[in-house]
Structures are given as C-alpha cells and as structure tokens.
Amino acid sequence: MDYYVETLFNSISFFDYSRGLFRELEDEINREDENYILNVGQEKYIEYLSDKYKLKLIEILEEGITQEVVEESVSNQHMTMSPLSRGVSGVSKQEAVLFYFPVSGDIDLLKIQPSTFTFSPPRAAIKENELIHKVILFNRGSEYALQQLNIFKTNINQMITYLNTDIIQYNETVVSKIRNFFIGRKNKILKRQNLATSINIPLKKRDSAPKTFAIPTPNMRRKITIKPRVGLQPFEPDPTLDENTYNDILRIINDMGKAFERNPSVYSNKGEEDLRDHFLMQLEPNYEGSATGETFNKKGKTDILLRHDGNNAFVGECKFWKGEKSFLSTIDQLLGYLTWRDSKTAVIMFVKNRDFTQTLNVAKSAIKNHKNFVRFNGGQDETWLNYTFNLPEDTNKEIQLALMMYHTVDVN
Template sequence: MALISIFRVQDASSTFRNYLKEITDEINNKSNDYILNVNKSEFKQYIENKYDFTPLTVYSEQATVKFIGKRKIKKEQHGTEYESETYRFELSVPYVGSYFLFFLSPSTRLMHHPNVNVPSLDSGNLTAEFELYEQNEQQFEYNKNDLLKGITGNVTNINNDLQKFKAEIVSTFENTFERKKEKVLSENSFFEKLNIHINKKTDTIFKVPIASKRIIPEPIVDKKTTKKYTETPAMDDAFYSDIIEVIYTFFKSVEKKPSIFKNKDEEGLRDYVLPTLEIRYDNSTVTGETFNKNGKTDILIKYKDGTNLFVAECKYWKGEGILHDTINQLFDRYLTWRDSKVSIIFFVSNKEFSKVLKTMQESIPKHEYFVRENGSNGESSFSYIFHFPTDKEKFIYAEIMAFHFPE
C-alpha cells in the first residue's frame, strides 16, 4: 500500500502517450511476414486487451470512519505555550478499478489532492487520515466530507481521459498497422519488378499472443452428472474455485475490521463483496437480491447469455437449525435444475467460533440432500456435494463458509 498525493504523481496525458508509442513500436517491430499473415482482428483485440484498464468507481456512500488515537501538540496563546490534544480519525472508502489511475493527474482536474493510502490492487479500500483539534461535530463532518471530495473529485476526470485513450488505441492500431502493411506490400512489389526472389510463405500461421485477463469461458457441459443425455451449462471448476477463494479471502479481511461489520445485517455485509466480484470476471454480471426460481438470492453470477453460473446465500448464524433451514431455502426455493455451483456464507457473532465450526461439520452430513464431503478451502470453508431436491443423480457443488464477526 502506497501513501500518495492522489491524482498528481504523474501526468495522465504523457502516460497515455507513452502507451500509444509502445503500441506503435510493437506493431512496427513485427516482421513483414507477420504483418501480411496475422489475423488483423485478433491482433487488434490483443492490443486492446493489453491496455484495457478498468475505470475507477469509488463507493463514497459506503465510506466508514474509525477513531485511531490522540496526538499531543504544542499551541501558543497570548505568548504562552501549552499542550493540547487532537483527535485522529481514519476514513476508509471501497473502490474498484485500475489502481494506478489514482497516481495520474487528469488533463482537467480539481486542485485538491489529499494524501491517501492506495493498495496495489484493482479493488479494495482507500484509507486517509484527518485530525480534529477540538470536540466539534460540525467540524468532524466538514473534515470528513472535504476528504471524501478530494478522493472522489477527480474520478470522473481521469475516467474521461481513460475513455479518450481507449479510443486512441483503436485509431493508433488501425493507422500504424495499415501504414506498415502498405510499406511491406510496396517493398514486395518493388523487388518483384527487379526480379528479386521474395520468400512467400502464405501458409505461415502467426499466433497472436494472449493478454492476461480473468475471463469466464463459455459454459461447459457438466460431466459430473450420471445423466449422459443432458448438457448442463456450468461454471468451469477453476473459476468456481477462484470465486470461493475471492469471497473467503475478502471476508477474512473484513474480520479484522470491526468498523465494517459492526451493526451490519446480511445485506450490508454482502454489498461489500459485490464490487470485488463485479470487476474480477469478464463475460459476466454480478448482482445481489436477484430473483431466481421462487425467491431472491443474495449473490448471483450470470454468464453474458443469462446462464446462471454461481448462486450464494448469506446468513447470520443462529444455531444448528439455521443451517438446515438455509440449505432447504437455497435448494428448494432458489435453485433451478441447471444451477450446479453454490455457496452458503454464515456470519457468526458467537464468541466460541471453533464450537460453531464443529457444529456445522457434524450437522451438514445429516441433511437429506447430502452426498459426500469434498475437501476444504480453509479453516472455515468446507466443500460438499449435495444432490438436487427432486433428482438424486444431479449433483450440486456447495461451499459452506463461516466468518467470525463478534458483537
């Protein structure tokens, strides 16, 4: 995490110009054969993916403030020096988007650049401190809102610059590629007129490199089911594991931040993880409180064609009874036959967290839909296989997680 004067470390215009020069150089440095034989559309898509930065979204309405301590300072009044105490606070604001954009100074900007801690991730929480010199509620609100204004004030400006840059990527590619191709064709024509042999390997296949992105693939056939005649759209196991890891890691982090989970209900806690899931995967939409079958699911990830990929339900732990009730609610009311990857997330306020985990592990195999255990993904994240309520040959992969948010 870096403490920076936000939106002023380096110039956005020059940064984006340097990226455009990189694109130009990459195209011009390709061999003549490559330019003549490569699939232009694929090459263009590769370039766009390589520089596909995500615009910033700062969730100021979810900002939290916590008291972090006092500080003694020396003051002077009427020639007399004395000590006074100040009150120090930390503002925390969730965000998603390419974090490096916080380092850039937009072409049009507000001249308000507070010092902010920015994590080296494309989602998380920005943190910044402010200080109060007296017990004054109005001054507290003013300082907090002024800091929020400094954090959010240039978000739209830098996103506008980013959109212009993305448009320039397309025009830069088109112009550079066509100029390079025309030059190659012109040279080939010249040498042919001189009766100088040109090596024409038109059957050469040039593979376009793949820019690394988190992409949900096309739904695959679920081969776990014993019904060979069915083709069930399902999420790839690797992406299911990634979603489970993201949720588990996210809420483990929240466990360390009482200012986030204190006095929050299931919906309030769920809303904190949605932005992280929204930006992590291409070709998908992530929603909360969405109708599916006969009820509303807490978290629903859909493929771009509308296929359900992942369903999750969030609950506060209220004893062993809530466990079976939640499984019944999820499986009987929310799941369709084509839903195969699910999770139940419990928020536990009990002091004896280990006792709750033991109760969960002992109780789950007693459920009527239970098939078998399927390993674990952490101290409080357990994998199971259940069957669909009306079809014992249709398997449902369920991750049951618990997180400790003591009162």
C-alpha cells in the first residue's frame, strides 16, 4: 500500500495560514470588474464569499474507524525486542496494524500548526479523506495495538480541539473582513467616478410636528451558495431614503403599534384599513417634501406608501395575522410593489391570537424560508425585527424589510 507517514500539525502556523486566506480574499474582490462591484447585491455577494472562505470544523468519525493487519519491512536498527537485533544492518519483516480514521472537513488542515500546540505532535499518513495510523507490533499482541490506538486517539483529538478553536475564531472574523474589503473597494470606485451609492429622496421632518401623540379616551359604553450574476452595464444610483429617516418612520409606526397594545378598548375592534389610517395620521404631519401631493399615501386597503418619481421608496403593509401562508403572501405582495435597489419597507402584523409568543416564533421561522430572504439584521426589540431581502426579478437589488408585530386581542 502506498502511503507516507508524516508529522501532523507541524507546517505553517494557523495565524499565517489565515492571513494568507485574507489576502486571497481581498485579491479576489479587487479582481472583480468595477461594474460588477457596483451592481451586485452586497449581501448575496458577501454570503457567496463567506461560504467560499469559511473553514469547516475537523472531526474524526470514530464510528468509522477500521483496521488492517499487514506485513511491514522494518529496519533492524528500530528493533527493540531483542538485544541481539540491535545495530544489525538490513531489514526484517514485521507484523503491523493499520488503523484508518475517516475525517470530516478539510483533512489537509491537519498539517497546520494551531496557536496552541505541542512539540511532539502525532504522526500519521494522510490519504484522501482518511488518516492512517500504523502500529508495528514487534511480536506483541492485540492489547499493545489497542493501547497505541488509544494514545493516538487522545493526542489527535486534543490537537483537533486546538485547531477547531482557531477555525471558529477565523470564521467569526471572515464575514466582517469580506464586508470591509467589499465596501472599501466599492467606495473607492464611487469616489473615483464621482458617484453616490444612492440619491437621497428630498424629505425632511416638519419642525412643527408633535413629538408625541395623544391616545383617545375610550368610550365606556362600548391585535445552498452560487456567485451572484450581474450584467456589467454602467452603475446608476437609485433614489433611497437615508437610514435615519427610515428608522425614524419605523419608530413612529412602532410607537403607534405599542399604543394599540396598551389601549385595547380603543383599537381592538378596528379593521386593517382603520389601523393603517392611524399610522398615516401620525406619519403625514411629521414629513414634507415628497414628489406627491401627500408625503404618505395609500394604494389599496392596507398599504402605507412613500413615492418618489413614480416609484415606491417606502412601503408599509398592514395585515391581520392569518397564519404562515398568508404572512408569506403578504411579503410577496409587498415585494411586488418595489423597483428600486435599497428600497425601505415594513410588514406590520396585527395578531389576535392569545399565544402571541408562539405566533411571533412562527413568523420569525417562516420569514427565513421565504425565497427572497437574504439575511437577518437584528432587532430593535422583541417584535421589531430587521431583514434584508432581494427583489424577485433581480436578486442583486436588495431591500430592507422590517417585521413589526403587535398583539391586538379583541375586548368583549
């Protein structure tokens, strides 16, 4: 059998190895065509590179260990069983046991020295996806073979633990490295071409707008990775809401939604359109300067729209929770309204179910299964969650979607 026994965990250090991967990663981003960088969906491209450059953890699949008894040619100078054999030149045939260890992950990583290491690392042969550990018996029996096997298993598993610790730390860093390299190159291209990533929609907060709103008094008489493909056409920036304005709009919606929860006797019997109009009544006085007669307007029964140059820059879709299927259809409907890259959106769900926590968990799980889901961006609170989606007709156009859920139980 053809194999070569070598000392493991004894070549380049993991620090130098990971530094080389970061250089390779940056070089790959720098080799991309400029229009590809400008047009590609940022999160999809980052996800593609993340899948490519992340390292898989190493694991010995112990349940798959097998053995084979063979005859090995051994130099007489290694013979230790008989004093008469020491120093005698030539070779002799000895019985040996080969133990085969199947390995999950990139087996070549077992050559790399982890940041925690020993000066006497284990030795074995690497062949395809297996380690081969050889035990020469020197006329000893199976107990000796098993003893040596257990020593090797202890040593190899300890070193793999050290290596996996480095891999985990590297994987936690690689996404931020990709994001920094990508954004850094994109900004350099835009600066050189004197472009902006987007054109801010002319919209400003009214100075006279009330900072809070009054709650009406209740009437006592009666809730797997493929590289993104992009055409290399020249990049053209799209109008967009700036982040501060978007977050301010969402805060106003969230404050109103929390008011629905705190005052069920006022809002519990309202329909979707009525609840939507309460949001509009709070948003419209706060902003001025859109391209339409009204800054915020409505299309259909449940929408909150902010339009600019005939396109929807912000869409809020208000619906009662009617189950997972209806929820995903609401997202489909919302995405169908959008044309611009980096549009800002919100799905506002009113939940009448008594078990609000369970409904929230169903929604959080279902949204990640939507075909246009890209990533979860964190939450402002337990019921205001932020996501990135792409548009159905163009996966490189990524939009922001806030999921906002409010418990509006009917009051009898």
